Amino acid sequence: MPTKQKSKNTKYIFVVGGVMSGVGKGVTASSIGTILQARGFTVTAMKVDPYINVDAGTMNPTEHGEVFVLEDGRETDQDMGNYERFLNTTLDGMNYMTTGHVYQEVIEKERNLEYKGKCVQVVPHIPLEVIRRIKRAAKKADADVVVVEIGGTVGEYENILFIEAIRMLKLMQPKDVTTVMVSYVPIPKKVGEMKTKPTQHAVRTLNSTGVHPDFIVARSDYALDLKRKEKIALFCNISKDHVISAPDIESIYEVPVNFENAHLSDFLLAQLSLKPKKPSDLSAWKALAKRAVQSHAEVNIAVVGKYFDTGDFMLSDAYISVLEAIKCSAYKVGVKPIIHWVSSKQFTEKVLKKDVVKFDGILVPGGFGETGIEGKIHVIEYARKNKVPYFGLCYGMQLMVVEYARHVLKLADAHTVEINPNTTNPVIDIMPEQKKLMEAGNYGGTMRLGAYPALLKNGTLARKLYGKPEIQERHRHRYEVNPEYIAQLEAHGLVFSGKSPDGVLMEIAELPVAEHPFFLGTQFHPEFTARPLFPHPLFTGFVQEVKKFKEGRKTKKR
Ligand code: GLN
Numbered sequence: 030m031p032t033k034q035k036s037k038n039t040k041y042i043f044v045v046g047g048v049m050s051g052v053g054k055g056v057t058a059s060s061i062g063t064i065l066q067a068r069g070f071t072v073t074a075m076k077v078d079p080y081i082n083v084d085a086g087t088m089n090p091t092e093h094g095e096v097f098v099l100e101d102g103r104e105t106d107q108d109m110g111n112y113e114r115f116l117n118t119t120l121d122g123m124n125y126m127t128t129g130h131v132y133q134e135v136i137e138k139e140r141n142l143e144y145k146g147k148c149v150q151v152v153p154h155i156p157l158e159v160i161r162r163i164k165r166a167a168k169k170a171d172a173d174v175v176v177v178e179i180g181g182t183v184g185e186y187e188n189i190l191f192i193e194a195i196r197m198l199k200l201m202q203p204k205d206v207t208t209v210m211v212s213y214v215p216i217p218k219k220v221g222e223m224k225t226k227p228t229q230h231a232v233r234t235l236n237s238t239g240v241h242p243d244f245i246v247a248r249s250d251y252a253l254d255l256k257r258k259e260k261i262a263l264f265c266n267i268s269k270d271h272v273i274s275a276p277d278i279e280s281i282y283e284v285p286v287n288f289e290n291a292h293l294s295d296f297l298l299a300q301l302s303l304k305p306k307k308p309s310d311l312s313a314w315k316a317l318a319k320r321a322v323q324s325h326a327e328v329n330i331a332v333v334g335k336y337f338d339t340g341d342f343m344l345s346d347a348y349i350s351v352l353e354a355i356k357c358s359a360y361k362v363g364v365k366p367i368i369h370w371v372s373s374k375q376f377t378e379k380v381l382k383k384d385v386v387k388f389d390g391i392l393v394p395g396g397f398g399e400t401g402i403e404g405k406i407h408v409i410e411y412a413r414k415n416k417v418p419y420f421g422l423c424y425g426m427q428l429m430v431v432e433y434a435r436h437v438l439k440l441a442d443a444h445t446v447e448i449n450p451n452t453t454n455p456v457i458d459i460m461p462e463q464k465k466l467m468e469a470g471n472y473g474g475t476m477r478l479g480a481y482p483a484l485l486k487n488g489t490l491a492r493k494l495y496g497k498p499e500i501q502e503r504h505r506h507r508y509e510v511n512p513e514y515i516a517q518l519e520a521h522g523l524v525f526s527g528k529s530p531d532g533v534l535m536e537i538a539e540l541p542v543a544e545h546p547f548f549l550g551t552q553f554h555p556e557f558t559a560r561p562l563f564p565h566p567l568f569t570g571f572v573q574e575v576k577k578f579k580e581g582r583k584t585k586k587r
Contacts, residue, residue, distance in 0.1 A: 047212035047231030055108035059115035069306030090347035102479025354559030376404030390575035393425030426550025489526035
């Protein structure tokens with residue numbers, strides 16, 4: 030008789046937020062995963078987004094931050110990017126869920142009679158579906174531990190059913206579930222003292238749902254002193270060792286090292302009755318954290334985009350993976366990147382030299398729609414003519430082609446049909462299958478999404494940087510370089526160094542290095558696969574040229 034394989038006794042770590050959002054739940058969840066990986070465990074991570082949206086693809090990035098695209102094409106939350114970067118793993122759609130997704134599935138099952146005539150109720154059926162999804166992701170990853178981050182903060186209506194899922198799972202498997210609360214500990218300017226009361230209230234709110242945090246990660250400007258630690262322990266009813274100080278630090282990549290300095294993995298393993306598999310080995314992270322905070326020559330890189338303003342504030346959350354990809358390559362190259370978030374809206378007429386002359390490199394990231402588009406094209410023209418390293422990602426590549434067509438091919442009205450459907454020179458056109466979807470008003474999750482292969486042309490910059498002839502990269506777009514203009518563009522010097530295997534879709538455009546040190550754009554998003562321990566070759570190539578440009582500037586001055 031075949032022996033039945035014993036299923037894994039997976040452990041579940043839930044990460045919830047207290048007091049307010051935006052204090053680093055994602056980095057905490059990722060870092061917890063990292064320190065457990067370093068103890069020899071197989072870890073996977075999940076994000077729960079309490080929105081009704083079925084995925085993040087239809088949300089405006091100024092509201093929600095970056096839409097992170099997974100290899101399988103799911104459009105998810107930016108925290109998924111953190112998990113992939115910290116855990117150095119490739120996640121899939123199973124690792125992400127929203128309220129919309131959960132309800133959609135429960136309703137579908139009900140319609141299919143899968144509840145066998147039962148009255149389907151918010152409780153228990155919604156939390157049970159949440160638990161089913163968590164277990165499904167654990168099984169797929171064959172994980173010893175799943176870290177599940179619940180979006181939002183405790184006390185909100187929105188995430189209450191996900192917290193109910195924690196309560197129910199803990200009731201079913203008391204030894205396999207633990208909860209970590211990431212809480213904010215403010216130091217009001219006028220008071221000048223670190224206040225723990227908001228955290229105490231947050232714990233009480235969580236308690237009222239039947240869940241108690243076993244750990245509190247206290248986020249603050251400074252490290253917790255012993256007195257505050259003891260206060261949180263006493264009033265929040267947890268052991269002092271389980272109160273983890275998490276002060277602001279220079280680089281997020283120091284967080285796993287700091288957690289381990291507080292012996293967090295030992296405490297988590299004990300809490301979950303897990304025997305350590307090996308002593309902690311964070312040497313690669315320690316080396317990275319060291320490189321991240323070392324002093325290096327500064328380089329100025331402009332990221333020209335439009336998803337920055339929210340009310341009176343500027344946020345760069347919409348481009349978080351781009352930022353991390355630049356940083357990770359900069360640590361490798363040995364420069365300190367100073368990122369200038371430049372709103373393309375400011376370049377409506379012409380690029381003023383005084384505004385751009387300080388940049389050692391220019392990057393135009395992905396985007397949609399008309400706002401600031403002429404500004405981006407001006408900046409690209411400036412970068413091309415002045416041999417400033419230029420890196421275009423998706424929209425940044427499409428606009429690079431538009432700029433080239435307008436100013437080198439002299440097709441004055443060249444455009445993308447996304448903006449001007451009536452142009453006589455549609456150098457960027459809608460993909461035929463996308464046209465049908467648009468006509469049917471079918472927008473959600475329908476772009477060309479996820480990983481696709483591309484073949485690289487010998488002797489090009491892209492081929493040299495990748496060091497291999499075939500690549501796989503993640504996409505998110507509806508438009509493409511119009512095949513009717515390829516011969517013309519190539520005849521005028523633009524090189525398509527990456528193409529889909531059937532040769533139809535242009536995946537990378539570049540100028541030969543003899544003409545420009547780095548003028549390259551990708552139809553895909555390389556930022557999604559850049560990892561701190563394995564920086565992306567195209568970003569590294571870009572940053573290397575940025576460094577050279579800066580050095581060249583210095584020698585010119587002398
Ligand atoms: N708007 C462009 C398209 O849909 C580019 C998309 C992007 O930059 N992700 O093709």
